Amino acid sequence: MSDATSAAGSPAFVSTTTFEPQPPPAATTGVLGWLKKNLFSSVTNSILTVLAVLLVLWVLPGVLRFMIFDAVWTGTDRNACLEANVGRHVGACWPFVETRLQYFIYGQYPVDERWRVNLTGLLAAIGIxxxxxxxxxxKGWGILYFFVAFPLLAFWLLVGGFFGLVHVPTNLWGGILVTLVIAVVGIVASLPLGVLLALGRRSRMPIARTISVMYIEFWRGVPLITVLFMANVMLPLFLPEGWRPDSLLRVLVGVALFWSAYMAEVVRGGLQAIPKGQYEGAQALGLNYSYMLIFIILPQALRLVIPSIVNTFIALFKDTTLVAIVGIFDFLKTIEASIPDPNWATPVTYYTGYAFAAIFFWICCFSMSRYSQSLERRLDTGYKR
Structure with missing residues (x-):
């Protein structure tokens, strides 16, 4: 018998002992494993991580001091936020925001009628x-409610003038109310119009394709601020005498038309990512063109471009601040109008107002981003945390 063979006839180098499963290496699990995988996986990532940490350590303390630790939280006028009166370095003047909060939300909307704005917000929240x-x-009834019933109810509540409600002209609207109206109308109108334009651009009919291409390239070729100036300043010059559409309505139409062109390109990218076999399979089932798009192609295409769609929505929401340039009293405009108030004019009032605006926009945009990520996970679109 050779040395490599045991007395029982089995090779000596074959183990017959069963070992208990061992835990994975500590470097691949827990906090250390997560740090190594996500932050220090390579030399480049390690350098970027260190630089990012240094940047946060440089910026964050000053932000926290201004927003929280050195901030003034109570007061009735500007004297509460002056260093000479407080006797220390003064950060954000939050009593200014508290005092002007109603104006930031409603603008000059009549106080006795603000319940209509609150009710509209509640109805919108229910639909969302x-x-x-x-x-x-x-969900079918939800779509019918949000896209058909809610717009009619919102118009009746906010504008009034019939069925017992006092008419409130849009020049009295302002603040967060106007910002959300522009954002919601832009989002709701741009997505379906963008889908139609994307389908038209891929259509085999030359007229539909040409019109869609011309529309998309025109609106993508001009900046939004130019569109707003044209809608609010130049458009009335080309209209018949005595016919002057509401200024807010003109802005809403301009925003919807502008962003629908960008949405069309986003949706077109999703349509081009659908394999040809999906079209052939739908045709093999006997589906006509409309049913094929509604039940087979568009659900897959829109699911693929969820990140791009939400990114466009976020850009639209932030670009609502541009309407202040053409005289619409959006949220940012109400802050700018409140800063020179002599009752609150201090060296920190300017920064406090814009800090409050930054917090509001960050919360809204971050919420949209997080919902987008949860939707990707739920629909299994390849999203990875």
Whole structure:
């Protein structure tokens, strides 16, 4: 018998002992494993991580001091936010925001009628939760409510003038109310119009394709501020005498038309990513063109471009601040109008107002981004945390 063979006839180098499973190496699990995988996976990532940490350590303390630790939280006028009166370095003057908060939200909307704005916000929240929360059923009725019933109710409540409600002209609207109206109308109008334009650009009919291409390239070729100036200043010059559409309505139309061109290119990217076999399979099932788009192609295409769609929505929401340049009293405009108030004029009032605006926009945009990521996970679009 050779040395490599045991007395039982089995090779000596074959182990017959079963070992218990061992835990994975510590460097691949837990906090250290996560840090190594996500922040220090290479020399470049390690350098970028160190630089990012240094940047945060340089910026964050000053932000925290201004926003929280050195901030003034109570007061009735500017004297509460003056260093000479407080006797220390003064950060954000939050009593200024508290005092002007109603103006920031409603603008000059009549005080006795602001319940209409609140009710409209509640109805909008119901529609949004109905559509976005997956545990709530009857999505078809939710779509009908949000895209048909809610716009009519919102117009009746906000504008008034019939069925017992006092008419409130749009020149009295302002603040967050105007910002959300422009954003919601732009988002709701640009997506379906963008889908139609994307389908038209890929159409085999030369007229539809040419019109879609001309529309998209025209609106993508001009900046939004030019569109707003044209809608608010130049458009009335080309209209018949005595016919002057509402200024806010002109802005809403301009924003919707502008962003629908960008949305069309986003949707077109999703349509081009659909394999040809999906079209052939739908045709093999006997589906006509409309049913093929509604039930087979568009659901897949829109699911693929969820990040780009939400990114466009976020850009639209932030670009609502541009309407202040053409005289619309949006949220940013109400802050700018409140800063020179002699009752609150201090060296920190300017920074406090814009800090409050930054917080508002960050919360809204971050919420849209997080919902987009949860939607990607739920639809399994390849999203990875």
């Amino acid at each position: 939760v109905w559509l976005l929360w997956p545990k709530i059923g009857a």
